[in-house]
Amino acid sequence: MRQETSLKQPDCLPEGHIHPPRQKVTKFRNSDRVFFMREISSPENAPYGFVTKGFCETIGRTPLIRLQALSEATGCEIWGKAEFLNPGGSVKDRAALGIVLDAEASGALQPGGTIVEGTAGNTGIGLALVGNARGYRTVIIIPETQSKEKIDGLRAMGADVRTVPEKPYKDPDNYIRVSQRVADQTPNGFWANQFDNVANRLAHYRTTGPEIWYQTEQKITGFVASVGTGGTLAGVALYLKEQNPDVQIVCADPYGAAMWSWVKHGHTEINDGDSVAEGIGQSRVTKNLEGVQIDDAYRIRDDVAVEMLYHLLLTEGLFVSLSSAINVCGAVKLARFGGRGQVIATILCDSGSRYVSRLYNPRWLEEKRLTPKSNGLEFLDRI
Numbered sequence: 001m002r003q004e005t006s007l008k009q010p011d012c013l014p015e016g017h018i019h020p021p022r023q024k025v026t027k028f029r030n031s032d033r034v035f036f037m038r039e040i041s042s043p044e045n046a047p048y049g050f051v052t053k054g055f056c057e058t059i060g061r062t063p064l065i066r067l068q069a070l071s072e073a074t075g076c077e078i079w080g081k082a083e084f085l086n087p088g089g090s091v092k093d094r095a096a097l098g099i100v101l102d103a104e105a106s107g108a109l110q111p112g113g114t115i116v117e118g119t120a121g122n123t124g125i126g127l128a129l130v131g132n133a134r135g136y137r138t139v140i141i142i143p144e145t146q147s148k149e150k151i152d153g154l155r156a157m158g159a160d161v162r163t164v165p166e167k168p169y170k171d172p173d174n175y176i177r178v179s180q181r182v183a184d185q186t187p188n189g190f191w192a193n194q195f196d197n198v199a200n201r202l203a204h205y206r207t208t209g210p211e212i213w214y215q216t217e218q219k220i221t222g223f224v225a226s227v228g229t230g231g232t233l234a235g236v237a238l239y240l241k242e243q244n245p246d247v248q249i250v251c252a253d254p255y256g257a258a259m260w261s262w263v264k265h266g267h268t269e270i271n272d273g274d275s276v277a278e279g280i281g282q283s284r285v286t287k288n289l290e291g292v293q294i295d296d297a298y299r300i301r302d303d304v305a306v307e308m309l310y311h312l313l314l315t316e317g318l319f320v321s322l323s324s325a326i327n328v329c330g331a332v333k334l335a336r337f338g339g340r341g342q343v344i345a346t347i348l349c350d351s352g353s354r355y356v357s358r359l360y361n362p363r364w365l366e367e368k369r370l371t372p373k374s375n376g377l378e379f380l381d382r383i
């Protein structure tokens with residue numbers, strides 16, 4: 001049963017509180033439960049927050065947060081897209097939903113089927129939750145080097161989690177290759193293949209890109225992101241370049257990865273050094289990255305990124321991952337390189353709560369020789 005009604009203006013609000021515009025609300029009755037739905041297109045229209053139909057519809061439309069101290073210090077507008085506020089807690093919720101919807105539409109994923117994926121964690125969390133919400137089992141193959149929080153979390157979310165030793169991509173026992181084999185051997189199995197399935201970047205082309213474009217009032221001049229699968233960087237880049245080809249697209253790469261080498265020199269041979277950043281650090285050009293114009297790349301050192309991590313936490317109140325801090329370092333480097341007046345956006349990929357035993361554990365930082373030492377912003381000179 002379905003009937004139209006309208007939202008009653010609450011009269012209990014304190015003086016000066018902005019009242020919501022009157023909106024049409026659809027009232028549903030489903031057996032003994034009644035619930036209300038509003039289709040809301042932007043947060044301005046939703047001063048009390050969004051109302052959505054379920055987990056999947058809650059993915060995306062994240063806030064864009066001005067990074068105050070860094071904007072003041074550089075004379076640019078530096079913005080962080082708060083992807084840690086997605087319902088599964090990371091930017092990968094978007095890719096997970098995009099991949100699942102695409103597979104449903106093509107018939108690759110059948111009702112009651114099993115989603116299988118090799119993932120450093122966040123895509124697995126997104127797939128497990130999207131899977132639960134849409135009626136699929138999820139099998140996750142994850143390198144045993146990933147944080148305990150992510151592995152335990154995935155199990156708690158109902159995924160069948162199998163840890164494997166970390167092996168290079170060319171090794172047949174690499175976690176991605178194992179996941180493909182497991183999918184082949186699973187009845188009604190679907191291999192999500194986030195690295196080479198372009199439904200991943202399409203999700204960002206359709207959602208993250210337009211959100212950033214309109215949240216910056218079409219004034220964005222630069223976008224910076226690190227690369228795991230490359231879905232975020234590529235999808236957002238494709239959308240922004242279509243709107244304005246002058247928007248600078250920059251890859252922020254950790255040491256030990258080959259994206260800097262690929263963007264700067266056209267090959268993936270330089271991948272010296274190492275990084276403790278999880279979820280990023282790509283050594284090959286994935287299908288998601290193919291054909292995308294990336295204008296520049298920076299290499300960001302872990303010790304400087306950890307300084308940024310603690311700056312973001314202690315000065316801005318943002319509790320995020322090292323990949324997020326690497327992204328923000330890249331945004332600051334672009335700000336300083338290109339000069340004042342730029343409008344630069346980057347991605348705050350996931351929450352620091354996934355790294356409490358590592359990045360937010362003084363003993364672990366000490367062991368890795370990554371204890372932050374800066375009091376102010378002097379570390380910006382070392383980016």
Ligand code: PMP
Nearest residue numbers: 122228229230231232279323349
């Ligand atoms: N940061 C974290 C913490 C991630 O898990 C990922 C995805 N693996 C990324 C950044 C990079 O996202 P993408 O796969 O879209 O390149």
